[in-house]
Amino acid sequence: MDEAHTRALTDALLPRYLDAQLRGDRREALRLVVSEGLELGVSVDDLFFRVIEPAQIEIGDRWQRNEISIAQEHLATAISQLVISHLYARLPRAAGNGHSVLVACAPGEHHELGARVAADSLEMAGFSVRFLGANVPAESLAALVRDTHPDLVVISAATSLCFPGLRKMLEAIRGADAHVPVFVGGRAFRWSDECPVPHGVVHAGKNAHDLVSAAREALAA
């Protein structure tokens, strides 16, 4: 499918998907993404970054402007969680590159959608991924690093409020494995080019595509 056709389909899907989210219509949101996206040839990647992500950003903006409540924001986000879970079963996966990655949200970080998309994007690129989700305790993640010896750890944080917990998590990881590369990403690092990146870790870039490129480069994958 050429770019213009893809763009036309995703541009048409976005407002309808957003509308289904705001109505709390899970079935319609899923139908749109699968029947009018995936089955018409739109890639999972394009559905992630041209439909679901911009819809979530719009949901966040509407909450910020007090146009929707926290409950409505949760309702909409739960729908995207459901849709992404369905897409997981149909991820196009590159051949395995033999590298394993742990993806987790920092302690206190409850926004896991971005980390989930990052995990799925890494998996599409051929990485073997373990995804731990929101608000992972530092010591618990470190224990998993110790037990499973991943080639890379990726930690997501949406706000600076999580940075104290993130630093503890980084210390715990270093206690478990002094050398494993650690990437950080998420909205907290996108607010400004001058946002702080803790010492000894790598900023994974502004989106999941940047993360995949950085992971390939770091692991020569």
Next chain:
Amino acid sequence: MTAMAERVATADALTARAAELCDVALRDMYVDPFWEARFGERGRRFAREDAHFHVVYLAEAVRAGSAASFVMYVRWLQNVLTTRGMCTLHLRDMLEAIGHAIRATGMDDVETALAYLGTGVGALRHDGDAARVGQLVPRDEGDRLAEHLVSYLGDAVALSLPRVFVDHVEWLRANGRRVGASSVRVEQALTDVLAALAAVEPSVPSAAAVVAALAEGA
């Protein structure tokens, strides 16, 4: 101590003493009966929570050596709060109260933190029409009643939400006495602000919608 080590030490101290700083800032703010009367117990609870967030964001900015993340946070928060019944001036008051608290606690090496707070306060501005409204000067400097009205008016224009201003006026008319303002004084302050607004029209045409909504509400 290197500049970076100094910043880290200050950030650690701010985080460690966040609860104390919030206590001092809120104690000083709530000397003014306006806060309790306007936002009640729920407001006090949220103010405590917000103050803690402000200090943590400030500490992280200091640690990073850049005010950028704090400025982004403050601008984001301005939008969140002004669409939920607070005005920009209230946020500025709280940031300044935290600055006073930092000074009052006698912490070392807080110049950077205070400078970043100042940068955050400076970022609480509007553009265009709302900026012109925000520059309306109350007749008596330090007249909080009028300053609040001007701030709510500027936010209403910036957000294109007349209700933001009208709600505050309605609250003042119903509760002015609780903050020591007679109905005569409330109406006088409102008249003064609207007169100042009229003086800058038609350079602020969008403010006309707010004035019309107020007349409709009345």
